[in-house]
Amino acid sequence: MIKHIPVLVQVSLLALAVLLPLLKKNKAAKSKLLTILLLAVSVAFLLISLIDVQQNGAFVYNFGNYESFIGIQYSINAFSTFMSFFVITLALIIMIFSTKDIDHEIAQSSISQYYTLVLILLFSMVGMIYTNDLFNMYVFMEILSLTSCAIISIKSKKENYLAALRYLVLNTIGSLSVLFGIALLYMVSGHLNMTMMNQSISMIWQLYPTNILIASGFMLTGFAIKAAVFPLHIWLPDAHSNAPTPSSALLSSLVVKIYVFAVYKLLFDVLGRNIIISLGIPTVITVFAAAGMLFGSIFAIGQKDIKRMLAYSSVAQIGYIFLGLSLMTEAGLAAGLFHVVSHGLMKTALFLSAGSIIYYRNKRDIRDLDGIGIEMPVTMVVFAIAALGMIGIPGTNGFMSKLYLSFAVLGAGQPLLLGVILLSSYLNAVYYLPIIISAFLKEPKSKNVTMQVEVLPFPMLFSLITIGFLCLLTGFYPTLVMNFITQAVNLFLS
Amino acid sequence: MDDLIVKVISRIVIPFMIVYGIYIILFGHISPGGGFSGGAILGAAMVLYTLSFSADVAMKKFPHSVSMKLESGGIWLYIFIGLIGIFTADSFLSNQQGGFYIGNAGDLISAGMIPILTVGIGIKVASTMITLFHTIIEEEGHE
């Protein structure tokens, strides 16, 4: 039965999502409870699946028992089991936070709908991680883009409608580019299964080099729009800053990363490393990644709204991931994937603590945060841990991913990029450190504030502390994550 | 819109549309058609009804609570059929190996799970079309 766990987990997410609208009394409370319960059970089952793959090796799951070139296939290996475990665990933490926070953000009648949309979002993300079929990936990608817009527009404000519509338009253009690329690849390979495609493309790619080049150009552009790579990030600040806090955390730490996984799959599972290098794609990615690392941070410096600043910071961090990817070496790919995990944790911590500040004090402006560390010590300690990680202070997971990335850059013989990494870290310090300093060291504007633990609802405190702990844990013991990522990278490069 | 000619003609046309839609869905596995096209025709019949009579009348015939159940029911049917495959053939969504009755190609009752899923899809597509149309037209009414 263990081999069915990924499919069963995924299908149960969908089954609960369609159940929620039919609930009668106490819709909101029941939806929250059922979602949390299902996610907790899913985490347990995915852990079993992860351990099983570690012990008994990877395998493919054929739907309907058809052979790989006929039906749809899931590849269940170290990469997909670990990443789906990571995604669902992080989603569970965010959802525990959301149980209290969401009451303040959206109308009571749409809370149940919110959880329906989140469950479908998770369904599609898990599907995109597992699938080994290019068209199946497109279908999940469309579900993902619809739901990720819907969890923004559910907060019934006009800014949200505009942000969601712009996100939707760009997302759709991205999806169409990807579909166009799939059509071009299907035209020459005649397969949709990634393994079969790789085999036939490696045989015929010299016959149709333009096809492969244009297809990879279209698909990378499409994924770059969705993953907010630097010049195509224009939708991201509006979308991520206007969304309800749990949605911001989900979008910034998970949804964007799923498209990074899609790029990994496209480049290494479908096309193969040799073809990519001979087409000259890595150089292009390096340029955009480096530009994103610098400009994302520069834009973030000028922001006054805390959530908007975090959104721009995401643009810079996506640059780090793509920089690791573009090196095309084992160390580079591992550094990129490690940063996916560590940035997911850090950004969740930052958004959740920013959300707590908004929930508790209703302050969004960075200049109003003087002395907030005395009013809300737990929240601001978690914020400080994650922000120091973003800057790259030793002991945090952010430091470890920058260390891996620096070694990878030096190993690939491109010391110039090391300068870019250091400069970007310096820029991160320019906008994160003032917040920490003013929060803990400046006098609060209102007098008679005494130091005491803030009275946040228990679920919010619980998820803040958990995520802060996870940030430190992966900082001190990076091998916990790196162990799986090394296996995943070996799968991609084999 | 309140027009006698439109009302009378749509009263005549709508039954034919519904029968045609059901035919397209049921014969999806032996002739051109299937759940999506048939469902779209069924949906179009109801849209015509809404347009020629009024949105309030149509919404009484097909209220949101019914469409909600059809939506969820369609997906549950699909998942349930898939789960049968896990127990009988050790794989999600198995048809022949899952023990469904395949029969002779060309018969109405043949092809295992294909007609069942097609009917499910057809109902779901029809109800989606109608709900989308009703929701948007309802919003216009509030103006």
Add this chain to the structure above:
Amino acid sequence: MKKGLFIFVLTLLFIILSYSVMQMPALGSVDNPAYNATTRYYLDNSTTEAGAQNVIAAIITDYRAFDTLGETTVLFTSIAAVLSVLASLGHHKKEENHG
């Protein structure tokens, strides 16, 4: 001005793409790479294996049935999304706060 720039860039894109499309496999030939063993398998076996004369029905609801589950989910999502946008304010007009 902006329009002229877009027209220029997009015309360039059109010319480049059309030029490269000319080097792709021709339209309608049976020797196309896409018309391979997989396609023949579907055409030959759908009547016996899936029992359906309509090959497209066999593909979407049997061979690639999981795609269609995703597809019905897209329909469900669109309903959920549209209702979350349109139905929410209809009953809560007063809760809207401008700011």
Add this chain to the structure above:
Amino acid sequence: MNDFLIDLANHINYIAAIALFVIGLYTVLTHSNLLKKVIGINIMETAVFLFFVSIGFVNNGNSPIIDLGDLGKIYINPVPSSLILTGIVVAVSITAYSLSLIIRLYQAYGTMDLDEILAMRSEVNHD
């Protein structure tokens, strides 16, 4: 010249699809009316569908409904057609959702023009 024309005739569907794609992209990029942007996206979707379905076309091929009496028939490639069925459904869903967003935006701002909406927003921010 003759070779070029033959090449052109052999790829005419693909070129038409690309032309539609570029027209759709132009509509999305230049028009500030949101409804026209959605129409542009629909044109782009049609272009990609045309391209995909053309891959499956075979000269003198029949539609892929197997004729049990005549086994010698040639059929077109059924895979692209069945994939595009999925694509069409996705396109409908996206159009419906974006239209509902546009209805809400129109109610909030009183216009469907993106430039005007952005101008209104920046005025609010400056106050």
